Amino acid sequence: MxxxxxxxxxxxxxxxxxxxxxxxxxxxxxxxxxxxxxxxxxxxxxxxxxxxxxxxxxxxxxxDHLGTDMLTVEAGAALDGGDETPKLPKGAVAMVSRIGPVHQVSALALLKDATVRRTQLVPAERNGGINVMAADPALLGAVSGGMAHGRWFTRATLAYPTVVLGHLAAERLAAKPGELVWIGEDRFTVIGVLEPVELAADLDTAALVGWQAAQKRLGFDGHPTRLYERSSDAAVASIRGVLSRTVNPQAPETVQVSRPSDALxxxxxxxxxxxxxxxxxxxxxxxxxxxxxxxxxxxxxxxxxxxxxxxxxxxxxxxxxxxxxxxxxxxxxxxxxxxxxxxxxxxxxxxxxxxxxxxxxxxxxxxxxxxxxxxxxxxxxxxxxxxxxxxxxxxxxxxx
Known part of the structure; x- marks a missing residue:
């Protein structure tokens, strides 16, 4: 084998x-x-x-929902290093609205001397971190905001003592539409509460009053603190380059332009x-x-x-x-x-x-x-x- x-x-x-x-x-x-x-x-x-x-x-x-086409314009630091912050011109909204691609512009003004309280018995210094601001009627659409309760300003309510609260401001004041709050020495009726505003978070802690009511009752001088501008996405870069000179041709260096979506x-x-x-x-x-x-x-x-x-x-x-x-x-x-x-x-x-x-x-x-x-x-x-x-x-x- x-x-x-x-x-x-x-x-x-x-x-x-x-x-x-x-x-x-x-x-x-x-x-x-x-x-x-x-x-x-x-x-x-x-x-x-x-x-x-x-x-x-x-x-x-x-x-995508809020949009990346919004620019904000604010007054920057004073050129001489002084304590007083430069103001935006009263006609800033009209000047920006004349830029061709701009389809919406709105203004907001911080009222530094005004305070908001739930009742007159609360000391003025205890405002709960709530800022009083003057707003024009186009603000809600410009910041892609929405109403959680109540309604936004109308042409009729802009001139009367009415207020719209940010959602955090409403919580701190424990106020809802139909109730009264004190702003300065006047009573204002709450007509609405905002939903959280992603592109303008400081509105969440704000008490917003109408532009005319602020001038008539709160000593507002009419100079806006901030502008909100909306255009097409394609035009944002070009508009950003001319906004400072448009708002303040005399001193464009004192104007700051930013894009809120960049923060997100x-x-x-x-x-x-x-x-x-x-x-x-x-x-x-x-x-x-x-x-x-x-x-x-x-x-x-x-x-x-x-x-x-x-x-x-x-x-x-x-x-x-x-x-x-x-x-x-x-x-x-x-x-x-x-x-x-x-x-x-x-x-x-x-x-x-x-x-x-x-x-x-x-x-x-x-x-x-x-x-x-x-x-x-x-x-x-x-x-x-x-x-x-x-x-x-x-x-x-x-x-x-």
């Missing part, structure tokens, strides 16, 4: 998965704790990216820095989880020396032993990755839903998280797998 060379049987992918899974099923609690470290890292990374993107998506929706965009950029920090923390948690997987696999090799020796004695090659333990490490980290991705997605869904945001979980975040678990599993399982494959069968069988 001719000699026949014996060759070890080749393991199919299904065999490799089955052998790797058997090793994990014998130690469920240890597997759970090891996978938990991976899951925490992946969940943190997916949730941070998901919440950040959901927040940015909500911000973009707000910007900067807010999104600032949240990106926090996202990077949280991703770093998630990466640390993932690294700790990888160390846990490596530790579990090393202990597994030490505890299963007889199993390894038996498999080697019946024909398993070193390569098959390496594949077995490497597969166990990949399955262990993969289990943690899947659980972590699900927890991260659920966390994003819960947080975004509670905030009223659009839920956004980028596929690349989930894919990147799962991909990182594969890398972690391979790195964590490589040394234990090589160590297991180098065990001598006779020594391994005699170690029990």
């Amino acid at each position: 001719s000699d026949v060379a014996l060759r070890p049987a080749r393991l199919s992918p299904a065999d490799v998965l089955r052998v790797g899974a058997v090793g994990l099923s014998t130690r469920p609690m240890r597997v759970f704790l090891s996978a938990l470290g991976i899951a925490i890292g992946i969940a943190t990374m997916v949730a941070v990216v998901g919440i950040s993107n959901s927040s940015k998506a909500d911000l973009m929706v707000k910007l 965009t900067a807010k999104a950029a600032a949240s990106g820095s926090l996202t990077s920090l949280m991703l770093g923390l998630g990466a640390v948690a993932l690294l700790v989880g990888g160390v846990g997987v490596a530790n579990t696999m090393i202990i597994s090799v030490l505890e299963r020396r007889q199993e390894i020796g038996l498999r080697r004695s019946i024909g398993a090659t070193r390569g098959q032993i390496r594949i077995q333990f490497l597969t166990e490490a990949l399955l262990l980290s993969g289990l943690g990755g899947v659980i972590g991705a699900l927890l991260g997605a659920l966390g994003t869904f819960g947080f975004a839903t509670a905030k009223g945001w659009q839920v956004v979980v980028p596929p690349w975040a989930v894919g990147g998280g799962l991909g990182s678990t594969v890398v972690i599993g391979m790195i964590a399982g490589l040394y234990p797998a090589v160590r297991a494959s180098r065990l001598c069968p006779t020594e391994a069988l005699g170690s029990g």
Whole structure:
């Protein structure tokens, strides 16, 4: 008879998965704790990216709704360094409205000497941080504002002692439409309460009175403190370049022009820095989880020396032993990755839903998280797998 060379049987992918899974099923609690470290890292990374993107998506929706076409004009610092702040000209609204692309312009004036109180018995200095401002009738549309209760000024109410409160001002005064508040030494009737104003947050703590009523009853001189200008998005840059000279041709340097939507965009950029920090923390948690997987696999090799020796004695090659333990490490980290991705997605869904945001979980975040678990599993399982494959069968069988 001719000699026949014996060759070890080749393991199919299904065999490799089955052998790797058997090793994990014998130690469920240890597997759970090891996978938990991976899951925490992946969940943190997916949730941070998901919440950040959901927040940015909500911000973009707000910007689309509010518009990025608004510019504000305010008086800047005095050129001579004096304490008195320069004022905008009385005719500033009319001058800006003559700029071709401008389709809406409105004015607001801060009345520094006026205070608002709930009753006459409250000392004038206790105004609750509420500013009294004069407003023209076009202000509500110019700032994309809305009414939570009551109504906005009409041509009839502008000249009478009526007031519209910002939503925070109404809370602090505990006032609602139909009730009276004191502004200076006069009683004013509350006719409305504003919804929160994203593009002009200082209106939330303001008591707004009509332009004519402020001149007649509160000593207002008619000089606006701030202008709100709206145009098309395409014309914003060109209008921004001429607004200062248009408002105050004599001293354009004393006029400040800003774009409120830029502040919201900067807010999104600032949240990106926090996202990077949280991703770093998630990466640390993932690294700790990888160390846990490596530790579990090393202990597994030490505890299963007889199993390894038996498999080697019946024909398993070193390569098959390496594949077995490497597969166990990949399955262990993969289990943690899947659980972590699900927890991260659920966390994003819960947080975004509670905030009223659009839920956004980028596929690349989930894919990147799962991909990182594969890398972690391979790195964590490589040394234990090589160590297991180098065990001598006779020594391994005699170690029990």
